[in-house]
Amino acid sequence: MTHHTLFVCTLCRFSGTNQPQPESHGAGLSGGEQLFNQITAAVNECDWRERIQIQPVRCMGVCSRSCVVAFVAAEKLTFIFSGLSPQQSIPELMQFGRQYTHHPTGNVPYGERPAAMKRGLVAVLPPVPPG
Incomplete structure (x- = not known):
């Protein structure tokens, strides 16, 4: 089985489109830290959790x-x-995440991607050659 990693930038600050709600949990945390915590909890409850590791990173440059x-x-x-x-x-x-981990090349067809993934796409990079 292929090992997958989901990198989450924990330094990300909230931008104009993703401001926290007044009742949101994690007050005092950056947006990236909140996203990391939320996605970690969700993945820990899903049936494909053995296929993916959530990894915090300090900056992804976006x-x-x-x-x-x-x-x-x-x-x-x-x-x-x-x-x-x-x-x-x-x-x-x-x-x-489910689509990506189950697709043999990771190439989830555009029409099948969730809306947030369509509008939030920054880059699609080719696989690193083996060896």
Whole structure:
């Protein structure tokens, strides 16, 4: 089974489109930290949790479009997404995560991707060659 990693930038600050709600949990945390906590909890409850590791990173260089994540696996495409809301993007991240981990090349067809993944796409990188 292919090992997958979901990198989550924990330094991401809230941008204009993903401001925290007044009742949101994690007051005092950055948007990236909140997203990391939310997606970690969601993945721990899903049936494909053995296929993916959630990894915090300190910066992914898309600071003007936070929050940012990347789905990565050996011999698969890498997807980088931005503009994600810790409060609203979890269901769509979970849907894409399931699709990505189950697709042999990671190339989830555009029409099947959740809306947040379509509008938040930053880059699709080719697989790293073996060896």
